Amino acid sequence: MLTNPLTKNIGPENIAADIERYRESGGYRGWSKALEMAPGDIVKMVQDGGLRGRGGAGFNTGLKWSFVPRGADSPSIKYLVCNADEMEPGTFKDRLLMERDPHLLIEGMAIAAYAIGAHTAYIFIRGEYHLAAERLEQAIDEARQEGLLGNSIRGTEFSLEIFVHRSAGNYICGEETALLNALEGKRAVPRAKPPFPQVSGLWGKPTVVNNVETLCNIPNLIEHGIDWYRSLGRGEDAGSKLFGVSGRVKNPGTWELPMGTPIREIIEQHAGGMCDGYQLKGFLPGGGSTDFLGPDHLDLPMDYDVIGKAGSRMGTGTIIVLDDHTCPVGLVLNLTRFFARESCGWCTPCRDGLPWAVQILERLENGEGVPEDLDLLREQARRMGPGNTFCALAPGAAEPIQSALKLFEQDFIDHVMHGCCPFEKVAEASAAV
Amino acid sequence: MTSMIEPEVVELMERSNKHPSTAEAQLTEAEIEEIEREFSRYEDKASVGLEALRIVQKHRGWISDETLRAVSNFLQIPVAQLESVATYFQLIFRQPVGKEVILLCKSASCWIMGCSRLQQKLQNKLQIAPGQTTADGIFTLLETPCLGDCDKAPVMMVGEEMHRNLTDESIDKIIENKKAHHADQSPD
Ligand SMILES: Cc1cc2nc3c(=O)[nH]c(=O)nc-3n(C[C@H](O)[C@H](O)[C@H](O)COP(=O)(O)O)c2cc1C
Ligand code: SF4
Ligand code: FES
Numbered sequence: 001m002l003t004n005p006l007t008k009n010i011g012p013e014n015i016a017a018d019i020e021r022y023r024e025s026g027g028y029r030g031w032s033k034a035l036e037m038a039p040g041d042i043v044k045m046v047q048d049g050g051l052r053g054r055g056g057a058g059f060n061t062g063l064k065w066s067f068v069p070r071g072a073d074s075p076s077i078k079y080l081v082c083n084a085d086e087m088e089p090g091t092f093k094d095r096l097l098m099e100r101d102p103h104l105l106i107e108g109m110a111i112a113a114y115a116i117g118a119h120t121a122y123i124f125i126r127g128e129y130h131l132a133a134e135r136l137e138q139a140i141d142e143a144r145q146e147g148l149l150g151n152s153i154r155g156t157e158f159s160l161e162i163f164v165h166r167s168a169g170n171y172i173c174g175e176e177t178a179l180l181n182a183l184e185g186k187r188a189v190p191r192a193k194p195p196f197p198q199v200s201g202l203w204g205k206p207t208v209v210n211n212v213e214t215l216c217n218i219p220n221l222i223e224h225g226i227d228w229y230r231s232l233g234r235g236e237d238a239g240s241k242l243f244g245v246s247g248r249v250k251n252p253g254t255w256e257l258p259m260g261t262p263i264r265e266i267i268e269q270h271a272g273g274m275c276d277g278y279q280l281k282g283f284l285p286g287g288g289s290t291d292f293l294g295p296d297h298l299d300l301p302m303d304y305d306v307i308g309k310a311g312s313r314m315g316t317g318t319i320i321v322l323d324d325h326t327c328p329v330g331l332v333l334n335l336t337r338f339f340a341r342e343s344c345g346w347c348t349p350c351r352d353g354l355p356w357a358v359q360i361l362e363r364l365e366n367g368e369g370v371p372e373d374l375d376l377l378r379e380q381a382r383r384m385g386p387g388n389t390f391c392a393l394a395p396g397a398a399e400p401i402q403s404a405l406k407l408f409e410q411d412f413i414d415h416v417m418h419g420c421c422p423f424e425k426v427a428e429a430s431a432a433v
Numbered sequence: 434m435t436s437m438i439e440p441e442v443v444e445l446m447e448r449s450n451k452h453p454s455t456a457e458a459q460l461t462e463a464e465i466e467e468i469e470r471e472f473s474r475y476e477d478k479a480s481v482g483l484e485a486l487r488i489v490q491k492h493r494g495w496i497s498d499e500t501l502r503a504v505s506n507f508l509q510i511p512v513a514q515l516e517s518v519a520t521y522f523q524l525i526f527r528q529p530v531g532k533e534v535i536l537l538c539k540s541a542s543c544w545i546m547g548c549s550r551l552q553q554k555l556q557n558k559l560q561i562a563p564g565q566t567t568a569d570g571i572f573t574l575l576e577t578p579c580l581g582d583c584d585k586a587p588v589m590m591v592g593e594e595m596h597r598n599l600t601d602e603s604i605d606k607i608i609e610n611k612k613a614h615h616a617d618q619s620p621d
Binding site: 086087088089090091092094095126127128129130161163165166167168169170171182183184185186187188203244245246247248252253254284288318320321322323326330331334335338341342 | 474475476477479480481482483484486487510514517518521522523524525536539540541542544545546577578579580581582583584585586590593
């Protein structure tokens, strides 16, 4: 039984599977099957398969598609957009899929476009991913030559063009409504929701935005069916997922594993455990905008709701490990600087709150903090929280801050008490020996 | 009340108010051809703004005020609208940059793996701070968010190439190789 649908064509060498290689392993069978199905049945199948968005929020993909108006009196133009802006600190999964098996994404997009009735689709890719963009363009050409894209595909009435749109380095473009503004050639500030993009998105037309990895799940789900797809997961959630680990572990990397794989297994088995002389102090389970969890949480399975109940988010599923030689205040400062820099400036808690939080954290890290700073920082994080801002950037930025203040409170206090960063002291002392 | 605007910006504004630049730059045929190819992919011309800026930057290295005006004329969109896009993206350069733009990742995983120390090393070697260009005009150093290669941290990009698992030695080698490459290319 196929257990690694996302990475079955990915070998150790940094080459892309071309269309021949892709077809040998069953490629484009899902697309052929989909073309014989009614679009509505595909939507239903994806919904029942239990695929949840891999871009961070974990929304049921089929359910999202079902909000697109259909039928004779619905708008004739609809769009599909693949979100390939991957810029969340500590996230390195979509790059792998696009560089090494570009046809998987193209096939997933073709099926998704057919299901929602879109004839034009865009891949919105971050500007730094030159190789991925080139390989995707090549894959699109190959698929067109074989009549898998273009006009009247396989003798049906369905036509589809896929275009690669290169962005130019801006995290907020990953937020789906900011992304739509960027595609329209506007300054990429987020839009008010509702209306949701499924009803009024790109150029005011119904639009679905999905993450790269989400779309890569589609071809095999359609080909092998719901039961197979659900059985891939080990816990509550269906399917497999790319999990990654970075930080001071022996074997950092990305692996396709069942949903619901315990965190301990990912970090200790696949990532080889901590480097010699280092202990795990905590970790961000799904990228820079998720709450820290601690050693007590290592036995949790990586399922959306389980991680949610533990007080964090599965996010992108790429784990950043914090070791016991690295200063948590410094790490939170690093993350908060990133979010402050990437804020679009639209709303006050984000535009002003983030630089303020950076100032407090700088003060603490430099040993100039006062005890009240901890509460001030907590208050800032609360103000940036859900419901106070236009988009999810600021609430995401608040997550590592608020959780670090809980989990590593003693480290924050030590910075104030010692009037310096204790971790730097230790590093200096060991460097001097 | 003190001004919130940085002194360099005030200076720039004063200068451009006194001597508004009226020079008209033209797009080249090659640039126009590439931009026109993009038109068919979007619903309207205005949507091609970023693509057009990128295409022109590829040919010219950066986007000057004159270039910006030329692109906005060509696309028939207001300069201010195009400028609001141009200044939004860190990979659109509104100032001259060196032949090799170094994007050094400063995000979480690279920070844990020691990018700050490597940055010091790089700055000492090149004798520039982030945002600056070396005296020989070869390198510009920029700090960048996560480059999506965090399992191989610390990383940086030079031009379109990724360099992974950076060490003091590998940084030396990368810089020396690039210097040699550009020395070979300079005419004399
Ligand atoms: C600030 C911000 C940045 C985001 N960046 C990305 C991104 O780079 N890639 C991505 O797929 N989703 C990103 N998202 C989530 C998207 O808004 C959206 O939820 C996602 O693309 C939907 O796809 P999915 O349902 O397939 O997960 C981001 C969200 C926010 C608020
Ligand atoms: S939360 Fe931040 S990034 Fe999002 S709209 Fe407000 S200012 Fe912009
Ligand atoms: S944090 Fe540097 S590549 Fe991701």
